[in-house]
Amino acid sequence: MGETTVYIIRHGECDGNRDKRIRGCVDFPLNENGVKQARALAARLKGAGISAVVSSPLARALETARILGEAVGAEPVVKEGFRNICFGEWENRLQSDIMREFPEAWRTWTTRPEELRVAGAESLFDVRERSLRELENTVAEYEGRTIALVSHRALIKPMLAGALGVAPPFFWRLHLDNAAYGVLSHTPARGFTLRALNITEHLKNLKIADDFDSM
Template sequence: MNSEERTTIILARHGECRGNTDGLFRGRMDFPLNERGRRQAEELAGAVTPLHPSTIYSSPLLRAAETAEACGRRCSLPVLIDEGVNNISLGPWEGRPKTEIARESPPEWDLWLKDPEQLDIQGGETLQQVLLRSMESLNSLVKRHKGATILLVTHRTVIKPLLAGCLAIPSPWFWKTHTDTAAYSILHFDDLHGYSLYALNRTDHLSSFTTEWI
């Protein structure tokens, strides 16, 4: 197969923000990068530049857009905003400490830990809804940029659904993959095989990063 027929997708998570260090459910809360997050964004930019992305897309939230802009400066590319890869909406959970949710809403917290695909927070989105909208965006980008390398900067609760959708991971899938702040994964797409995973949660470019297991 001609390599020009293969599309490469770099899925990058945003750098660290206060919501990460304070243990908050972030959702659509618009946290900017903190100092370490800005450093992580520059380190990510150094890692993805040699992969020669031809286009950069980002979630509209500041922590993702600022990370994407660091990559854009290094690659001399503009950053295009894609609403389809915005973070999950968590309704009344947004901005609240995870410890508080665990204490005040034990049944919902238990679902988050064991089967988050079944969690349906009033006023928010389900992970299945995120999977459907983010896959629609990704498929559209792959069709639009066939044979190119796309850098997509987004969030943990978008990257995990995308990996599940692209690789047909059965539910419950959320805790079966992992992504750290400013880490990146690589997918390939071609018409014969569909999506395939080439790299997962690369962190070797980072001097420090934030790991979240819940």
């Protein structure tokens, strides 16, 4: 069968990014800058041949997907497997508060995040497993087509590591800004190939939140 191309997209900015909160499954909508980012992304990808858009159910991703979908003529399809990591009792907390209250755990997050365990949270390995399963199912469903996948940094990075067979520690080896995109291809013979990551040329006139150490 033909090659499947997946545009891997991180959602536009939300207040959780701007305020340096640990977002997890808290349902932040896009903020004003995030809407502008999503529109710039849509303009960039309008001619990319995207025929389907799949998305996390969380508002910041789904709003980004809808703006893109309007540009390419595709209604977003929500897939639960692309929901952001559940981060338990840390969700919606300021990074600065977590650093102060849980210094050892925060050090683990910034150096060996695959080993981090937080009450009520998924591990990065949990996310890697469920997201890769959803990705494989999605590629099978849209085989031979060009699609867009809109999700979250803390899901996309472990998912890509799983797709590419990157061994731990994998999380900090990949980077993706808000409303940036990458290109992943798949063929039955070769599996997944990462062709590009963190493309941000369309965002050159917009602010990009510096939230590198947050979820």
